[in-house]
Amino acid sequence: MTNPNKSLVIGTGSITSRDGYRFEPTASHWKLSRDRTISLQWVFGVLSSTLAESLVKILTHYAIRYSADHTSNLCDRFRAFVIWVHNQKGMVDRITSSDLISYRHTLDRKNEWYLGSIRGFLKVWAELDLPGVDADVPSLFDGWRLKGNVKGWAVQTQSPTRGALTDLEYQALQEKLLEGFERDEIDLADYMLATLFCATGRRPAQLADLKGGDLIEARSSDGLREFVLNVPRRKVRGGGWRAEFKAVALTPEIGMAVRGLIAENEARLRTLRSDVRGEVLKRLPLFPAWKVIQEVFLNEGDTLSELMATDAAHLTTAVMSLRLERTVAAQSVISERTDGPIRVFPTRLRRTLATRAAREGYGPLIIAELLDHADDQNARVYTENVPEHVDAINEAMARQLAPLAQAFAGVLVRSERD
Incomplete structure (x- = not known):
C-alpha cells in the first residue's frame, strides 16, 4: 500500500x-x-x-x-x-x-x-x-518505546473536582438547571446546551457543529414521538467537517425542547431577514454565532446561504465550554463531597455519562459507542474503576489501617479487635 x-x-x-x-x-x-x-x-x-x-x-x-x-x-x-x-x-x-x-x-x-x-x-x-x-x-x-499520554487519572482517583459527578451531584445539577430555566434565569439556548452535554456526552466541538436539520423526528407504531439527533463526528482520521455523523437517541422531552430551540433560532433569523426559508433554515446552527450572522444579514440571500454552508456561523468550542461553565456556576450547585460549588465542564460530563453507564453494568464496547470513540481502549478505564469495586477495597483497607490511625491519634490499642 x-x-x-x-x-x-x-x-x-x-x-x-x-x-x-x-x-x-x-x-x-x-x-x-x-x-x-x-x-x-x-x-x-x-x-x-x-x-x-x-x-x-x-x-x-x-x-x-x-x-x-x-x-x-x-x-x-x-x-x-x-x-x-x-x-x-x-x-x-x-x-x-x-x-x-x-x-x-x-x-x-x-x-x-x-x-x-x-x-x-x-x-x-x-x-x-x-x-x-x-x-x-x-x-x-x-528503537524507542515511549510512554503514551496518561489518561483516566481523574476517573481512576475519583477526583471530587475533575472526575465523574456522584449520583447526588448529578441529581442536584439537573434540579438546579431546571429550576433556573423555570425561573427564567437560564435561557432556552443555555439550558439546552447544558442538557445536551449531560445527555449525549459529546465533545464541545460536536455540539457546536450541530445544525437545525440534524434533528430527526418520527412517529413510532404506537403513535409516540421519537427523536434522533445526527451528531457530527470529530477526531475521525481524514474526515472533513460534518462528513460523518452518529445518531443519538433523545428522550421525547429533550427532543421537544431541541425542536423548540430550533423554532426560536428560526424566528430570530427571520427578524433579520424575513424572506429566509427552506434550506438556509435547515443549515442554521443549533447554537448560532449571532454576531457573525448579523454582519451579513443585510446582504443578498446567496451570501447568507454560503455562510450557512460553512462553520463560520457556529460557536467556537471555547465559547461552548465557557457558556456551560458559566450557566452551572450561576446556579451554585453544591457538592456533598467538598461542601462547595461544583465546577462543571464538558469533559467532566463525558466522564459522568461513561461512569454512570459502567455502574449500570455496560461494558467498554457500549461505553465507547456512547462516547463516540473509535475503539474501546480509552473506555476500559471506566469499567475497571467502577466505584462500587473501589468502595469494597476502601472498606477492606480501612479495617487494616484503623489500628495504625488510632495509634497515631494516641489511642491505646489493646487487641486487634480494637
Missing part, C-alpha cells in the same frame, strides 16, 4: 486547510479552523532559514490533510523541543538524534508522550525528503 504521506501536498499561493479555511503559508499566523490559529512568529531567531522553510512545508502538508487540532498540537510539541535545543545551543539548523536523546533525558515518564507526538511528524518529514532531519532519526524512534 502506498504511504499517502510520501507525496508532498502544499500547492502554491493561498492554501485551504482541511476545515476549509484559507491561509498564506508565508504568514506568521495561520487560521486553520474556527477554533485553531497557529502562530509561527516564534520561528524567527530560533530556526535557520532552511529548517524554517521545511517546517512551513511539512505543517502546510498536515494542515491540508489533517484536522486543525492535530496540526496545531504537532506544531506546539515541535516548538517546545526546538526551543529547548535553541536554549542549549543557539540557532537550530538540523534535527539530530543527539538532541532528541538529550531532550528525552529532560522528560519524566509521564511526559514522554511529548516525543511520541512528534515521532510520526519527524518520520513523515524524513519520508518527504525535506531538508533538516538527520537520516538516523527515524531509526532512533523505531
Whole structure:
C-alpha cells in the first residue's frame, strides 16, 4: 500500500486547510479552523532559514490533510523541543538524534508522550525528503518505546473536582438547571446546551457543529414521538467537517425542547431577514454565532446561504465550554463531597455519562459507542474503576489501617479487635 504521506501536498499561493479555511503559508499566523490559529512568529531567531522553510512545508502538508487540532498540537510539541535545543545551543539548523536523546533525558515518564507526538511528524518529514532531519532519526524512534499520554487519572482517583459527578451531584445539577430555566434565569439556548452535554456526552466541538436539520423526528407504531439527533463526528482520521455523523437517541422531552430551540433560532433569523426559508433554515446552527450572522444579514440571500454552508456561523468550542461553565456556576450547585460549588465542564460530563453507564453494568464496547470513540481502549478505564469495586477495597483497607490511625491519634490499642 502506498504511504499517502510520501507525496508532498502544499500547492502554491493561498492554501485551504482541511476545515476549509484559507491561509498564506508565508504568514506568521495561520487560521486553520474556527477554533485553531497557529502562530509561527516564534520561528524567527530560533530556526535557520532552511529548517524554517521545511517546517512551513511539512505543517502546510498536515494542515491540508489533517484536522486543525492535530496540526496545531504537532506544531506546539515541535516548538517546545526546538526551543529547548535553541536554549542549549543557539540557532537550530538540523534535527539530530543527539538532541532528541538529550531532550528525552529532560522528560519524566509521564511526559514522554511529548516525543511520541512528534515521532510520526519527524518520520513523515524524513519520508518527504525535506531538508533538516538527520537520516538516523527515524531509526532512533523505531528503537524507542515511549510512554503514551496518561489518561483516566481523574476517573481512576475519583477526583471530587475533575472526575465523574456522584449520583447526588448529578441529581442536584439537573434540579438546579431546571429550576433556573423555570425561573427564567437560564435561557432556552443555555439550558439546552447544558442538557445536551449531560445527555449525549459529546465533545464541545460536536455540539457546536450541530445544525437545525440534524434533528430527526418520527412517529413510532404506537403513535409516540421519537427523536434522533445526527451528531457530527470529530477526531475521525481524514474526515472533513460534518462528513460523518452518529445518531443519538433523545428522550421525547429533550427532543421537544431541541425542536423548540430550533423554532426560536428560526424566528430570530427571520427578524433579520424575513424572506429566509427552506434550506438556509435547515443549515442554521443549533447554537448560532449571532454576531457573525448579523454582519451579513443585510446582504443578498446567496451570501447568507454560503455562510450557512460553512462553520463560520457556529460557536467556537471555547465559547461552548465557557457558556456551560458559566450557566452551572450561576446556579451554585453544591457538592456533598467538598461542601462547595461544583465546577462543571464538558469533559467532566463525558466522564459522568461513561461512569454512570459502567455502574449500570455496560461494558467498554457500549461505553465507547456512547462516547463516540473509535475503539474501546480509552473506555476500559471506566469499567475497571467502577466505584462500587473501589468502595469494597476502601472498606477492606480501612479495617487494616484503623489500628495504625488510632495509634497515631494516641489511642491505646489493646487487641486487634480494637
